[in-house]
Amino acid sequence: MHKNNLIFVAKRVLYAVPAIAGLLILAFVISRIIPADPAALVAGEMASPQQVEEVRHQHGFDRPLYTQILLYFSQLLRGDLGKSLYTGRSVFSDLVDRFPATLELTLVSMALSIAVGIPLGIAAALKRNSILDHLLRGFTVAGLAIASFWLGLMLQLFFGMWLGIAPLGQRIGVSPPASVTGLYLVDAALTLNGEAFLSALKHITLPAVTLSFSSFATITRFTRSGVLDVIQEDFVLYERAMGLPPRLVIFKYLLRNALISTVTQIGLLFGLLLAGTVVIETVFDWPGLGLYAYNAIILSDYQAILGVTLWAGVIYVTVNLLVDVVLGLMDPRKTEL
Amino acid sequence: MDRSPDTLLLNIERLSVHFHTDRGLVRALDHADLRIHRGEVLGLIGESGSGKSTLARSVLRILPLSARIAEGDLSLSGEDLLAMKESDLNARVRGRGITLIPQDPFTSLNPVFTIGTQMEDIVKWKGSAGIGHGPPGEKVIEILERVQIPSPRDQVGKYPHQLSGGQRQRVLIAMALLPGPDLVIADEPTTALDVTVEAQILQLMKSLVLGKGISVLFITHDLGVASQICHRIVVMYAGQDMEEAPADVLFSQPRHPYTRELLESLPNPEGTIRDIPGEIPNLIQPPPGCRFHPRCARSTALCTQALPEKKAMAQGHWVRCLYPLES
Amino acid sequence: MTGLKLIGRKFSRDKLAFTGSLIILSLVLTAALAGLLAPYPEDVFSIHPGERLQPPSSNHLFGTDSMGRDIFSRLLFGARITLIISIIAVGASMLIGVPLGLLAGYYENWVSEAIMRIADVFLSIPQIILAIFLAQSLGPSIHSVILALSVTYWPWFTRIVFAETRALKKTSFIEATEALGAGRLRTMLLHVLPNVSSPIIVRSSIGMGFTILTAAALGFLGAGAQPPTPEWGVTIAESRQFLPDAWWYATFPGLAIFLVVMGFNMLGDGLRDILDPRIRRGLE
Numbered sequence: 001m002h003k004n005n006l007i008f009v010a011k012r013v014l015y016a017v018p019a020i021a022g023l024l025i026l027a028f029v030i031s032r033i034i035p036a037d038p039a040a041l042v043a044g045e046m047a048s049p050q051q052v053e054e055v056r057h058q059h060g061f062d063r064p065l066y067t068q069i070l071l072y073f074s075q076l077l078r079g080d081l082g083k084s085l086y087t088g089r090s091v092f093s094d095l096v097d098r099f100p101a102t103l104e105l106t107l108v109s110m111a112l113s114i115a116v117g118i119p120l121g122i123a124a125a126l127k128r129n130s131i132l133d134h135l136l137r138g139f140t141v142a143g144l145a146i147a148s149f150w151l152g153l154m155l156q157l158f159f160g161m162w163l164g165i166a167p168l169g170q171r172i173g174v175s176p177p178a179s180v181t182g183l184y185l186v187d188a189a190l191t192l193n194g195e196a197f198l199s200a201l202k203h204i205t206l207p208a209v210t211l212s213f214s215s216f217a218t219i220t221r222f223t224r225s226g227v228l229d230v231i232q233e234d235f236v237l238y239e240r241a242m243g244l245p246p247r248l249v250i251f252k253y254l255l256r257n258a259l260i261s262t263v264t265q266i267g268l269l270f271g272l273l274l275a276g277t278v279v280i281e282t283v284f285d286w287p288g289l290g291l292y293a294y295n296a297i298i299l300s301d302y303q304a305i306l307g308v309t310l311w312a313g314v315i316y317v318t319v320n321l322l323v324d325v326v327l328g329l330m331d332p333r334k335t336e337l
Numbered sequence: 338m339d340r341s342p343d344t345l346l347l348n349i350e351r352l353s354v355h356f357h358t359d360r361g362l363v364r365a366l367d368h369a370d371l372r373i374h375r376g377e378v379l380g381l382i383g384e385s386g387s388g389k390s391t392l393a394r395s396v397l398r399i400l401p402l403s404a405r406i407a408e409g410d411l412s413l414s415g416e417d418l419l420a421m422k423e424s425d426l427n428a429r430v431r432g433r434g435i436t437l438i439p440q441d442p443f444t445s446l447n448p449v450f451t452i453g454t455q456m457e458d459i460v461k462w463k464g465s466a467g468i469g470h471g472p473p474g475e476k477v478i479e480i481l482e483r484v485q486i487p488s489p490r491d492q493v494g495k496y497p498h499q500l501s502g503g504q505r506q507r508v509l510i511a512m513a514l515l516p517g518p519d520l521v522i523a524d525e526p527t528t529a530l531d532v533t534v535e536a537q538i539l540q541l542m543k544s545l546v547l548g549k550g551i552s553v554l555f556i557t558h559d560l561g562v563a564s565q566i567c568h569r570i571v572v573m574y575a576g577q578d579m580e581e582a583p584a585d586v587l588f589s590q591p592r593h594p595y596t597r598e599l600l601e602s603l604p605n606p607e608g609t610i611r612d613i614p615g616e617i618p619n620l621i622q623p624p625p626g627c628r629f630h631p632r633c634a635r636s637t638a639l640c641t642q643a644l645p646e647k648k649a650m651a652q653g654h655w656v657r658c659l660y661p662l663e664s
Numbered sequence: 665m666t667g668l669k670l671i672g673r674k675f676s677r678d679k680l681a682f683t684g685s686l687i688i689l690s691l692v693l694t695a696a697l698a699g700l701l702a703p704y705p706e707d708v709f710s711i712h713p714g715e716r717l718q719p720p721s722s723n724h725l726f727g728t729d730s731m732g733r734d735i736f737s738r739l740l741f742g743a744r745i746t747l748i749i750s751i752i753a754v755g756a757s758m759l760i761g762v763p764l765g766l767l768a769g770y771y772e773n774w775v776s777e778a779i780m781r782i783a784d785v786f787l788s789i790p791q792i793i794l795a796i797f798l799a800q801s802l803g804p805s806i807h808s809v810i811l812a813l814s815v816t817y818w819p820w821f822t823r824i825v826f827a828e829t830r831a832l833k834k835t836s837f838i839e840a841t842e843a844l845g846a847g848r849l850r851t852m853l854l855h856v857l858p859n860v861s862s863p864i865i866v867r868s869s870i871g872m873g874f875t876i877l878t879a880a881a882l883g884f885l886g887a888g889a890q891p892p893t894p895e896w897g898v899t900i901a902e903s904r905q906f907l908p909d910a911w912w913y914a915t916f917p918g919l920a921i922f923l924v925v926m927g928f929n930m931l932g933d934g935l936r937d938i939l940d941p942r943i944r945r946g947l948e
Binding site: 020023025026035141145147151157162271274293305309312313317320 | 873915
């Protein structure tokens with residue numbers, strides 16, 4: 001099995017390369033070929049015609065296309081994503097700076113969705129058509145219909161403004177803990193900084209709950225249908241016919257099969273969460289990539305938007321790669337050559 | 338074959354099973370009767386829709402939620418299976434007193450666990466009275482040898498999709514025998530297999546079961562297969578049992594018109610196949626009385642009145658028909 | 665046509681699909697008749713600074729906004745915008761995605777590989793981010809939103825149609841049709857397409873829901889429709905600085921979004937239940 005696994009992983013990694021290349025090309029097409037004047041976009045709304053010309057020359061927009069593509073890729077490989085109009089710094093360093101905040105929010109939200117969603121999904125499937133099942137289905141259907149930014153605002157309104165028990169925004173209310181990973185909760189725990197930990201926890205609650213709300217709905221639904229599908233399977237019938245104890249059938253056999261379908265969803269989930277951070281960070285003033293993107297929109301900071309897009313794409317492809325690898329290790333049928 | 342009352346193992350009397358569906362109430366089984374004695378192999382023959390699988394599932398009480406056992410008696414060694422508590426059924430009957438060889442060997446094994454794991458779970462949870470002593474791993478190897486799987490030690494670490502159809506079927510046979518059951522329900526055990534493999538599997542089953550005191554309910558639609566392994570055969574049609582006889586007698590002297598049609602629909606030496614005229618009836622609104630009457634050349638109005646009672650034709654040979662064929 | 669009759673009967677019995685379609689019907693009517701239903705249709709453009717930020721009353725069902733405009737009326741016109749954006753976007757994605765899916769599924773050469781790889785690339789960036797990127801490249805407006813959404817949603821259709829076509833290929837259905845002399849195009853249009861129509865329909869309904877949410881998010885972020893357009897997302901964005909006092913300003917547009925998306929999701933779910941073959945109901 002081991003050799004099979006390695007080959008599978010290698011194949012999968014190789015498969016990701018053209019995906020990323022395609023992504024980069026798509027970004028190129030959208031940023032250089034589609035707009036009327038790419039130079040004007042990069043220079044910004046405030047730029048004078050002179051400045052636009054400067055930009056055009058500096059970035060090589062006046063060169064032939066094939067030269068532009070080469071320049072583009074060589075820049076990207078060097079990590080050069082241009083300069084941000086908003087911060088004045090290189091977009092790349094901006095992204096690196098602000099990534100931990102988004103990562104922390106995404107991870108906490110994912111943990112929340114999974115911790116609540118999977119058990120509920122399993123319970124709903126096992127007690128099909130019970131009150132719990134119907135309640136849950138209603139809840140998830142509603143959850144998928146609520147605009148996350150609106151939910152965030154409503155929660156902010158209710159818990160933050162009316163009840164006053166939740167902070168209105170930001171990542172922390174006291175000085176941040178010493179930086180180890182950039183994730184405040186982790187850092188505060190590692191440096192035994194109780195005050196920072198509590199403050200960070202209070203601040204992340206509302207945004208994480210909001211962000212996880214719709215993904216929780218998706219996970220519950222998919223876990224439920226994953227379990228239901230498995231229950232219909234012949235092997236479950238066989239296991240029942242042979243009188244294997246229900247606990248064994250559920251926790252050993254059914255779970256493994258159903259989890260496989262859930263893990264499949266985690267990749268999709270991550271994409272949803274990543275997408276959601278743009279609006280949630282905006283609502284809660286969370287200093288991550290989402291808020292960065294929002295500011296970039298307001299100020300027409302084009303390089304920044306391009307940078308965020310590429311970054312999001314690369315991360316998404318990587319996460320899906322990881323999920324595929326994990327799936328391959330969980331389901332022996334996948335690694336069959 | 339000793340068929341006295343004290344060797345009676347499985348007794349099914351007037352069993353009726355209904356399914357509640359969108360389109361109405363499906364009367365899948367209608368007052369079916371069946372008796373299996375210790376050590377006998379009973380064939381259950383019928384086309385699809387005849388109710389054979391429903392019968393098998395009823396015995397194990399693993400019918401889907403939409404099904405209801407409307408009436409009838411079901412007992413194993415004198416114990417009433419219909420009245421038994423679920424926990425008892427699970428502990429003593431399913432996978433112990435009665436085991437199952439399922440229809441599709443591919444989909445019946447859990448794809449994400451090795452066959453070794455699945456077999457050991459049977460040993461651990463359902464016992465291994467059917468095999469000698471030793472740790473679970475060893476017992477698994479031993480039974481795999483008994484079902485003639487080559488190099489069993491290499492096979493236990495494999496996943497179901499890595500085995501051939503024939504091998505999977507052998508594994509399932511092994512799993513059915515491990516707990517040392519009184520009755521094995523074999524649900525179309527050779528249908529999914531190639532003809533050559535089918536012959537081997539039948540041979541294997543015969544050697545494992547005959548003379549060992551294990552009873553088998555052998556479900557199939559293939560008369561040829563049934564003739565090779567069964568002592569007695571019950572013919573079913575549309576949820577009703579039509580005829581019951583020792584295998585050789587059934588083939589040489591069928592008394593029910595449906596049985597005769599079935600036999601004639603077998604490919605004969607010239608290679609021609611005769612179709613039975615008519616269609617399988619709709620089980621939501623089944624024909625009244627004997628359900629075969631619309632397709633039967635001998636039927637009269639009397640046949641629609643009620644399900645014919647069982648008539649004894651000879652020793653151990655019964656027919657449900659008002660106009661049985663001459664011998 | 666017993667097939668259609670059965671579907672029709674199932675439809676009226678399925679509460680989900682029925683309720684969903686009721687909601688959507690109301691939406692469509694509202695959007696179409698916004699001019700007649702709105703108590704203050706002129707408020708799409710005109711401002712009344714003297715009446716700003718008034719709470720809900722008999723005069724103004726949902727209150728007024730920062731420019732004194734009647735929120736209820738603006739919401740009704742917003743329904744129109746929402747519908748237009750989503751219908752065109754989903755429709756366009758379908759027009760792009762379905763043929764591509766048919767081609768990719770039908771053929772098994774470099775063309776199908778290329779199509780699916782390209783679809784993968786589009787799916788490798790979360791939809792809203794790609795939409796923002798596109799909208800910014802074109803200049804934010806309703807048009808760029810529609811374009812951005814169409815361009816990012818088509819891969820979903822392609823994937824589904826591809827999978828179903830390939831599945832169909834595995835059966836002898838397509839072989840048989842071709843053996844009878846039907847040309848490729850004919851086979852695709854007249855034989856394969858009807859068979860994949862159910863998943864397409866279900867996906868469209870659900871897609872409407874997603875598209876509406878994404879469009880609203882784009883409006884909220886300022887990457888799409890711009891003020892003073894009465895788009896629901898834009899209205900919510902406007903309301904932010906006036907919270908918590910003008911709670912009605914943010915609440916009602918969000919409820920409108922919720923209701924509409926619910927409608928489409930319910931319809932989609934209901935349709936899926938009706939059109940998909942029933943899971944084995946244990947009839948052996």
